[in-house]
Amino acid sequence: MSEHAGGQESKARRRLAEQLAEQKAAEAKRRRQAWAGAFAAVAVVGVLITVFVIIGQRGGDDSPEQAAGTASASPSDVDPAAPGAPPAPQLPEGADPALGSKPNVTAGEGKLTELSVTPLIEGTGPKVTAGQTITTNYVGVFYENGEQFDSSWDRGEPATFPIGVGQVIEGWDKGLVGVTVGSRVQLDIPAELAYGDGAGGRPGGPLRFVVDVLAAQ
Structure with missing residues (x-):
C-alpha cells in the first residue's frame, strides 16, 4: 500500500474516531441535561410540599378536630354534668x-x-344466682354512726365481681343471691359477716351497705 493511501486511511480513522467522540460527548451532555431537569423537578415538588405542610400546620393550629377532618363538638354535645362529676x-x-x-x-x-x-x-x-358475676353500685357506711367508708359512686364506675362463691364478704354473698336485677337493697351486716374487728385497715364492726344490682350474668 502506498504512503498516500495509508495517510488517507489514517485520516479517515481519525475522523471516525472524532465523530464517535463527538457523539459520545453529545449523548453525555443530553444525559446531564436530563438529570439536571429531573433534579430541578424534584426540587420544585419538594418546595411545594414544604409550603403545603406549613400552610396546613398554620391552618390546623386553631382546631385539632378540623385538622383531622372531623367536626368539632357543638355545645349540645357537651355533657351537662359539672366538671369532675362521675358519669351516670x-x-x-x-x-x-x-x-x-x-x-x-x-x-x-x-x-x-x-x-x-x-x-x-x-x-x-x-x-341473681350463686356463681354469677354481678355489676353493682354501692355505698358503705358504719352502721353505728353512718360515716361513709367506701362508695363505687365516688370512684365513678360500678363494681363487678362473682357472687355466692366466697369472693366478697359473707354478708354480700348471702344478702345478694336471690335479689332481682334492677333492685336497690339495704344490707345491714354484723361484724362477723363483714370484716370482723377491722384488722389490716379494713372497716370494723357492723356495716350498712345500699347496693344497686345493675346486671348479672
Missing part, C-alpha cells in the same frame, strides 16, 4: 330512674346481731 351508670332496661343517683345512707338503730336485707327498690329483672 348504665341502668338495666326498665329500671327505676332513681338508680341513676347516689343514695343517701344513714346510720342504723339498735344493736345489729344478724344479717338484714331490706328492699328499697324492687327490680324487674332475673334473680
Whole structure:
C-alpha cells in the first residue's frame, strides 16, 4: 500500500474516531441535561410540599378536630354534668330512674346481731344466682354512726365481681343471691359477716351497705 493511501486511511480513522467522540460527548451532555431537569423537578415538588405542610400546620393550629377532618363538638354535645362529676351508670332496661343517683345512707338503730336485707327498690329483672358475676353500685357506711367508708359512686364506675362463691364478704354473698336485677337493697351486716374487728385497715364492726344490682350474668 502506498504512503498516500495509508495517510488517507489514517485520516479517515481519525475522523471516525472524532465523530464517535463527538457523539459520545453529545449523548453525555443530553444525559446531564436530563438529570439536571429531573433534579430541578424534584426540587420544585419538594418546595411545594414544604409550603403545603406549613400552610396546613398554620391552618390546623386553631382546631385539632378540623385538622383531622372531623367536626368539632357543638355545645349540645357537651355533657351537662359539672366538671369532675362521675358519669351516670348504665341502668338495666326498665329500671327505676332513681338508680341513676347516689343514695343517701344513714346510720342504723339498735344493736345489729344478724344479717338484714331490706328492699328499697324492687327490680324487674332475673334473680341473681350463686356463681354469677354481678355489676353493682354501692355505698358503705358504719352502721353505728353512718360515716361513709367506701362508695363505687365516688370512684365513678360500678363494681363487678362473682357472687355466692366466697369472693366478697359473707354478708354480700348471702344478702345478694336471690335479689332481682334492677333492685336497690339495704344490707345491714354484723361484724362477723363483714370484716370482723377491722384488722389490716379494713372497716370494723357492723356495716350498712345500699347496693344497686345493675346486671348479672
